[in-house]
Amino acid sequence: MGDLRSTVIEGYEAFAPISRELIEEARRCFPGGDTRMSAHYAPYPLFVERAAGCRLYDADGHALVDFMNNFTSLIHGHAFAPVVEAVIEQVQRGTAYAAPTRSQVALAQLIRARVPSVEQLRFTSSGSEATLMTLRCARAATGRQKIMKMEGAYHGSYELAEVSLVPRPDRCGPLAAPHPVPIDASIPRSALDDAVICPFNEPALARALIDRHAHELAAVIVEPVLASMGMIPATPEFIAALREATARHGTVLVFDEVVTLRVSHGGAQAWYGVTPDLTAMGKIIGGGLPIGAFGGREDLMRVFHPDEREPVMHASTFSGNPISMAAGFAAMDALTPDATQRLNALGERLRAGIGAAFARHGIRGQATGLGSLANIHFTDAALASARDSLAGVLRSGHVNQLLHLEMLKRGVASAARLMYCTSTAMGDEDVDFALAALDDALKSLLPGIEKEKPELLV
Ligand SMILES: Cc1ncc(COP(=O)(O)O)c(C=O)c1O
Incomplete structure (x- = not known):
């Protein structure tokens, strides 16, 4: 043996x-x-x-x-009959048009009804793009540069989203002011410089960090349950501290609900009873097809309005594609x-x-x-x-x-x-x-x- x-x-x-x-x-x-x-x-x-x-x-x-x-x-698991039917029905009418569809509006209405903090939204093709766009929205709306993220949080497949994903003990620094730790050798210095790392579930330390960086902090982004580092739920006190401190400084509070939207009918924000300024979603809202969405306060989402003098650019060829919309609506309607x-x-x-x-x-x-x-x-x-x-x-x-x-x-x-x-x-x-x-x-x-x-x- x-x-x-x-x-x-x-x-x-x-x-x-x-x-x-x-x-x-x-x-x-x-x-x-x-x-x-x-x-x-x-x-x-x-x-x-x-x-x-x-x-x-x-x-x-x-x-x-x-x-x-x-x-x-x-x-709903695999090959859920309402999703399969919705997809077949849509495929026969075409797979993607560069045009608005009724199905986009239907899924958007469903999300707005369930998650009242989402007054306006946009669809993306992935959760990564959704979190990224919340950060761009926050930067444009506040004129500030830095983003606070939680140690161990994953927000997608791009540089800033993966800083301090794995807080290696030899590199992560003191708990009160963790060092930004690159996930690999591809992360540019600029991504580390833009990140303020916050220890998870430490309300007093989080408040102090937000106070210290307030003048340069566009957004605080948090997964209400630290998913990829082991499904660790935030304490209500921690979430409340983030809400209180960001509101005090005009920093945008972003909930990354790409994973946690499933925890209650209105997502983790309903479960915690806290209203973020912006929310990123993905995964379940596509019924098993590629999707993401981001949205929140109408005054913040205004930065994407085409009538703005310099609207924030948001495109991507498959955003809001009708197959994901149809599958997502069928899945969410059954949920x-x-x-x-x-x-x-x-x-x-x-x-x-x-x-x-x-x-x-x-x-x-x-x-x-x-x-x-x-x-x-x-x-x-x-x-x-x-x-x-x-x-x-x-x-x-x-x-x-x-x-x-x-x-x-x-x-x-x-x-x-x-x-x-x-x-x-x-x-x-x-x-x-x-x-x-x-x-x-x-x-x-x-x-x-x-x-x-x-x-x-x-
Ligand atoms: C919390 C969280 N945010 C964002 C993402 C990125 O979503 P996607 O993989 O659809 O780009 C993920 C993916 O696992 C995630 O777990």
Whole structure:
């Protein structure tokens, strides 16, 4: 018997030999075999052939219950009938026109009705563009340059949005004034200079930082749940502090609800009872197709008005394309308050069951999250920030990765970083299936953990 890592990886390779062949071909086309870094994991990801409801079907013939849902975007699971019908209907009438459509207005009205802070909005093709446009709006409206972002927050695939995404302990600096940490060597100095990094869930420190930088701060952007760094919800006190301090200084408060819009019928802002100035959205509002949207106070959105003397430029060929509009409307229309409540109950069941499974095996672990969002952590320490989350990941080392592979082998798909979300295509039985798989996976990892990572035992 080899070490834990080689035993698990050998088992995974035996489970997915066809995906292994396919990745070899893909590696000739793409660096590392994948066209999207976030979907990659070692030793290689499963190739998916099709999906329906809450199940993925991979190239090796397995069915997996999908708790990843394309990084939380598929709120109704895969091939949801109303979305499929809406897409087919629209495709037959053309895929994109450089012209306004009734479908844009219909989806915009639906969003405005649910999220009252969004008085006016614009569509984009991705959440990345949506957050970017909120920052451009804030800069144009305030005449200020800098952006405050939270340590560990991800706002998309561009330079500023990825500063301090991973607050590496050797580089992140003091908690009261964290250093901007580039995610990689591509980040220009200018992006670091434009960023003011705020520690998450530290209301007093956040207030002090906003006060100190107020004269140069165009916007404060916050994910109400720190999603990619482990689904850590903001405390209400933290959100309230950001609202109070930004309002006092005329700094634009932006909620990045690309992930969190799903937590209640009116998004995380309704859940927290706080009204941001601008909101970025994406993922679920496209019903599984590419989309983003940003909007908020009408006086701020005015900067995009074509009648302005120098309107802020906002274009992009596929913004507001009719297929995403049709799919998004079908998905959002079916997402009633009852559906959201059921989805959140499934999330609650999942998080509670994860905690219980770790406790049963005497392994330090827990699930964080809010509503239908969850993340597994191999630590029983309190998790309030990206630094906490990262410390847990560093301490558990390869065990995170091995649990992910063991869950795939047992028919449960999640993000490799152990992020889970529920979909309306699931029932209690699907959550219980995942919990039984977790129980079995932890049982099989336990002897290796005892030998190689005893610090993870209670
Ligand atoms: C909180 C948050 N904001 C923005 C984005 C960017 O959205 P997209 O991937 O659609 O560009 C993401 C993507 O995962 C996200 O999680």
